[in-house]
Amino acid sequence: TQLLEQSPQFLSIQEGENLTVYCNSSSVFSSLQWYRQEPGEGPVLLVTVVTGGEVKKLKRLTFQFGDARKDSSLHITAAQPGDTGLYLCAGDNNAGNMLTFGGGTRLMVKP
Amino acid sequence: KAGVTQTPRYLIKTRGQQVTLSCSPISGHRSVSWYQQTPGQGLQFLFEYFSETQRNKGNFPGRFSGRQFSNSRSEMNVSTLELGDSALYLCASSYQLGLAGVSDGELFFGEGSRLTVL
Numbered sequence: 317t318q319l320l321e322q323s324p325q326f327l328s329i330q331e332g333e334n335l336t337v338y339c340n341s342s343s344v345f346s347s348l349q350w351y352r353q354e355p356g357e358g359p360v361l362l363v364t365v366v367t368g369g370e371v372k373k374l375k376r377l378t379f380q381f382g383d384a385r386k387d388s389s390l391h392i393t394a395a396q397p398g399d400t401g402l403y404l405c406a407g408d409n410n411a412g413n414m415l416t417f418g419g420g421t422r423l424m425v426k427p
Numbered sequence: 428k429a430g431v432t433q434t435p436r437y438l439i440k441t442r443g444q445q446v447t448l449s450c451s452p453i454s455g456h457r458s459v460s461w462y463q464q465t466p467g468q469g470l471q472f473l474f475e476y477f478s479e480t481q482r483n484k485g486n487f488p489g490r491f492s493g494r495q496f497s498n499s500r501s502e503m504n505v506s507t508l509e510l511g512d513s514a515l516y517l518c519a520s521s522y523q524l525g526l527a528g529v530s531d532g533e534l535f536f537g538e539g540s541r542l543t544v545l
Contacts, residue, residue, distance in 0.1 A: 349534075358431070358517050358536025359470075404470065413460040413521055413534060414483040417470035 319343070320407050322418035329395055330426050337390040337421045339405035346410045348381055348388045353402040353420075364408075395425045429453065431520050431537035439543045445506040448540045452499050452520030458482075459501040460534065461493060464515040473516075476501055508544045515539040 320341045329335055347366040351359035363372050365381035365388060372379045378391040388405055402422050406415040432451040440446050452459050461473040472485040476495035493503040505512055519534040
């Protein structure tokens with residue numbers, strides 16, 4: 317069974333601070349996706365990383381896929397209250413849309 | 428264009444009953460996946476349908492079943508409900524299930540159906 321462990325589980329920070337969320341596994345994934353979920357809504361895809369060592373930037377968000385394709389990180393610069401939500405990583409192992417999700421990181425950014 | 432629509436949004440059942448949840452994918456999307464989300468276990472894959480055929484199934488008991496219709500709409504059914512089945516059930520659609528099982532489509536999730544079992 318493939319597992320994805322996310323850390324930290326909870327994060328409460330002030331507006332303007334930086335933060336990093338980690339997603340780790342002992343298994344190799346063909347790609348890794350990051351989602352954000354807000355209360356009462358379904359997850360929304362932020363980015364997909366495919367190549368080991370790949371770095372993708374989405375405005376103030378930087379995503380990195382580990383060289384061995386077993387881990388990933390999400391770094392947010394100068395967090396804003398609008399970044400508040402549940403961040404989920406999900407591993408894809410070429411099995412259709414059967415994704416393995418991490419437990420999530422619940423982020424709260426206080427103004 | 429309209430997103431993924433799930434009905435009902437909220438429902439309350441008692442133990443032993445059965446429930447049917449519905450999912451209408453984005454127009455043109457042929458793959459529909461179902462996930463269960465709970466505070467303890469997070470998001471867990473239930474099953475995936477493509478062109479009315481179940482392509483993948485997660486590690487859930489046989490009480491959980493699903494189907495997909497010719498218009499790509501999907502339903503999932505849970506029979507003999509247990510307290511532990513209380514969860515948010517999420518449906519996701521994507522345009523294409525790639526060749527050799529490779530997913531090459533972004534998943535679009537619905538808002539979910541929140542089931543409470545008393």
